[in-house]
Amino acid sequence: MPQLSEDSFAVGAPVLRIEEMERLIVERVQPVPGFEAVPLRAAPGRVVAQPIAALRDLPPFDNSAVDGYALRHTDLGAAGGTRLAVADCVMAGHAAARPLGAGEAVRIFTGAPLPKGADTVLMQEDATLDGDVLVVPAGLAPGDNRRRAGEDIAVGGLMFPAGRRLAAADIALAAAQGLTALPVRRRVAVALFSTGDEIVEPGTALPPSGIYDANRYLLLALVEKLGAVPTDLGILPDDPDALAAALREAAAGHDLVITSGGVSTGEADHVRTAVERCGRVVFWRIAIKPGRPVAMGVLAGAGEARAAFVGLPGNPAAAFVTFARVVRPLLLRLAGATPRPLPVVPVRAGFAHRKKPGRREYLRGSLRPGPDGLPEAVVYRLEGAGAITSLTETDGLIEIGDDVIAVAPGDTVGFVSYTEIAG
Known part of the structure; x- marks a missing residue:
């Protein structure tokens, strides 16, 4: 369980700005304990537990970056047209049979080790052959098309710091x-359920006043994308006793409990x-729209168990x-990942909008070419917080x-791609 107390997030302000909330998370929430070794194929999205240094030079030897001819630059004349025996x-x-001699060149292919002396x-494409003789034009600089041993990363160099979320390229480096x-x-254990008497499980009969549960499936997918292990606790009715019992039980076996619905003032x-x-x-309350409530x-489970809690709209x-x-x-902090704010790209607005001051506002929209061909943000036709198509038909916030x-x-304005949110 994460190291939390009941005042882990406690603040005096009735409405928090987003930056203050993020600061509190970094300062007051500790990552979940526990480490493990996982095979490379299971490592994408996981958080590095300790610094990992390179075990060997990469590349391990000087090699050719292209198909061509390896040579000694000191053999070349300044005016070009130097003739070298192949x-x-x-x-x-494969390795060269012997070191490269003076006045010689070696036919070489991409990735092959350079002969000693080359x-x-x-x-x-720049080579001219006259029988078994290579004619080298002017302009070739020392070291051209040569990959030096260790130029990518040298033995002992830091490959991954602790807290890095591993991406596909990181796995390639580890494999190399x-x-x-x-x-x-350890992956963060997340319990998740929806609340509300009107919420119905998809696939069951829908009563006249009911709606199918979309939020739980949305949140389960997002939690999995961030590398956590979700537990689906289903739908709970609008009953304080049932909700309290479910929360207490969830806190005993999870690091984070997420609910949706039931957090406003009704x-x-x-x-x-x-x-x-x-x-x-x-x-x-956070100074954000949509979603201020x-x-x-912090939830207390059996014994000393504690879990973070977030109730979403x-x-x-x-x-x-x-x-x-x-x-x-919060989830990335619990996972031990290095804090990184969502990348917000400045773009040109292709719309007009008015809002109240003192809160961050997020419209669902997309980027489209403007009249001059540069990208500009356009807003989806429906702005209501209940419109699911405002998420499916757009590219970001x-x-x-x-x-x-205004x-x-x-x-x-800023633009946050959905791929950044779920990645």
Whole structure:
């Protein structure tokens, strides 16, 4: 379980700005304990547990970056037209039969080790042959087309710092070092359920006043994408006793518990009451739209068990936005990943919009070529927090700053790609 107390997130402000919330997460939440070694094929998305240094030079020897001819640059004349005898041929995976002699060149292929004495490679496209003699034009610089041993990474160099989330290229680097497994942190265990008497499981009969549960499936997919292990606890009714019992049980076996729905101020919104029976809600409003009613706190399970808690809004678009801005940094912090804010790309607005100051606002939208061909952000036709197509028919979130009150076409806004949120 993460190292949490009931005041882990406690703050005095009634409404938190996003930067303050992120600072609190970094300062007050510790990563979950536990490490393991996993094979390379299971390592993408996992968080490196300890610094990993290179075991060998990469590349391990000087080699040719192209198909061509290896030679000694000191043999070349300044005016070009230098004639060198072609003495041998070196293929990738094979070594030259002998060192390169003065006035000689060796036919060589990409990746093949340079013969001893060779320091430069002439591309075959630039080569002229006169029988068995290579004619080298002017302009070849010392070391051209040569990959030096260790230029990619030298033995002892840092490959991966602790806290790095491993990507596909990282796995390639580990494999190139001959590694078969990597030390990583334990995956975060996340319990997740939806709340509400109106919420119905897909595949069952839909009553006249019911709606199928979309949020739980959205959140389960997002949690898995971030490398955590989700437990689907289904749908719970609007009953404080049932909610409190479920939260208490979930806290005993998980690092993080996420709910959706039931966190606003309505009479049937019982999640906050249930949390306070088995833990503490430390803040429940963030300066964000959609999704201001977001509860964050700590749950107490059996014995000394503690779990972080986040209660998200019930509208799907609001649940998505608050997952991106609240759950994502918390989940990555619990996983031990190095904190990195979501990349927000400045783009030109292709729309007009007005908002209240003092909160960050997120519109669902896409990037399209403007009249001059440069990309500009356009807003989806439906802005409501319940519109699921505002997520499926767009490419990202358009971010409008806390203190901005109006956006006009041509103004600069931020754009967060959905691939960054789920990656």
